[in-house]
Amino acid sequence: MLVAAAVCPSPPLLVPDVAAGAAPELDAARTACADALGVLAASRPEVVLVVGPAGPGDRPGTVARGTSGSFEGFGVDARVRLGVTEGPAPEGRLPMALAVGAWLLDRAGWSVAPVEGLAVDTGMSAARCAETGRELAGRAHRVALLVMGDGSACRSLKAPGYLDERAAPFDEEAARALRAADTAGLAALDESLARELQVAGRAPWQVLAGAAEGAGLTGQLLYADAPYGVGYFVAAWS
Template identity: 60%
Template sequence: MLVPAVAAGAAAELDAARDACADALGVLAASRPDRLIVVGPAAGPQDVRPYPQGAYGSFRGYGVDVDVTLDGTPTVPGDRAARSPDDELPTSLAVAAWLLAQVAWSASPIEGLGVREPLDADRCIKTGKDITTGDDRVALLVMGDASACRTLKAPGYLDERAAAFDAEVARALATADVATLAGLDAALATDLKAAGRPCWQVLAGAAEGAGLNGALLYEDAPYGVGYLVAAWS
């Protein structure tokens, strides 16, 4: 729903969230990274799947004629026909590509990483640690919903545990609390349809020991789904 063409008449409801995303990307750009890694939940047999800069994504499955590439450059008409659906970005990384295009990201090369749902916490944390091995400066753009069970009309219906779960994640993101993210209950996250859990734990692994500070830029539950935007630096 962050992509206005998908949200259609409800697009204005998430203007503040889009502004917060742009602010968070500004923080990442200001860190002058050597590379940006975009992490997002994905389906499929691979636990962790890399996507190269320029990988293609689309929102045609949502009934809109919007295509993206992971580097934020415009797609070429007719190019989609030459691409295999198996190589298409998962929705989470396609949304990230759209956000990067809105700010004309040029601060560094970009890589994508799709994380299978559900993936156990230990593997997620190890993946995060592996990302930061080496001497180059790495920035992460981490995608993923909080719970989808905040109201009766939410995609997952109302679950009384959802608000507390989202509040715990919000506190962790606001304070760069890697221990809380690393310790999130994977089974509860699955029950609440919180697709961001594996990716937040990748973040926890990457940020462990880095001494980062956090800021929560947006917190709300439009459509009964938890939306959180934070920046760590």
Template identity: 55%
Template sequence: MLVAAAVVPCPPLLVPEVASGAAPELEPLRAACLEAVQELLAAGAELIVLVGGGPAAGVWTEGGAGSFHRYGVSRVVRLPSGGVDGPELAPSLTVGAWLLEQAGATTPTHACAVPVDAPTGRLLGLGQGLAELADRVGLLVLGGGSACRSVKAPGYLDERAEGWDAEAARALGGADPDALAGLDAGLAAELQADGRAPWQVLAGAAQGAGLSGRLRYDEAPYGVGYFVASWS
């Protein structure tokens, strides 16, 4: 069953080598992410599962590795306690593997990529299945809010973005799986919110788990809604 979860965004700029001169700007976000991951690891899960968006569905159960080469950085990270054979981790999961590395994780770890346009019902079912993989399962859920919070945002300014993000932040901070399940997939796509699909996997895994939540970070640097939450 699910015993804990950490919800973090996954911009490559979290990695200081990728952010370069902009690294100090994201230090509060980076610190909040690491604190959430450390709390997740402290929950005593037997298995950690990374869940993030990807161009296609994918599962890594025997380890895996990802790199930041596409950003001009010679940096490779791997999942804890596994090999490096098989396909490269999706970019979101690569950021998750980096966070686990920074936190000194040694817990057996799987990873799961979900298409950002996957239907809600399928995501909820996936989450329920992940929660049954071990007696004590922890999820590291990677994804962000809308990318339309300002005129300089990747998706430009959309007046609906702030309200959508506020609804998501309330659901994440309140550990409310029903509210996460109710997030509108079509609107999430229009607002370029890549966290909707991973969050709904969390919603499925958390059904009946009785977890409480804490919102650690809720800001929109660069016009993108970033949230960090801990469920335990």
């Protein structure tokens, strides 16, 4: 059963070494992420599942505890592992969104429960996302999710996807649903529109919606902004 969830953005810029001189611009987001992880820790989960979008070249599916990732592609010699495990890291590498999640957990000194991962196909249907979420919630008596993903990348003229006037309303609805722990609202986010607006978080959020069905969780929206023309949200459900 799902007992708590933290929703965090997934840009590598959250890692200060990657952001370099721009690091202070996301200090508020990092603080909010730390607060959201505090909610996860307080829920005393038996397992934490880091759910995030599979990137280009990544294979969607489960990611074993201890899988390693890095930010070398950004010129930074920073490595992470998904949770703590003995022995060598399993084969494979963490998708970038899950690597950011692993970095957040490491930064928080996470030792509360075992950590595993799931890379979600960004084209997965809402129905399949919900089914996946229900499967995750059934993994243990007390399950927590760290859900990684961004809103629209079309929030400004300098955004990766340029400015699209539909982006802000889409993100506002997503933020409202995250604030209210509104599973139906998340499940109803338009898949086609999300794809056009380059919303990397749509599928992971809808996995969360499926996992939280009937759990009776309440939500807090801890951060909502678009500092680089991309919607970033931090929320905590418990």
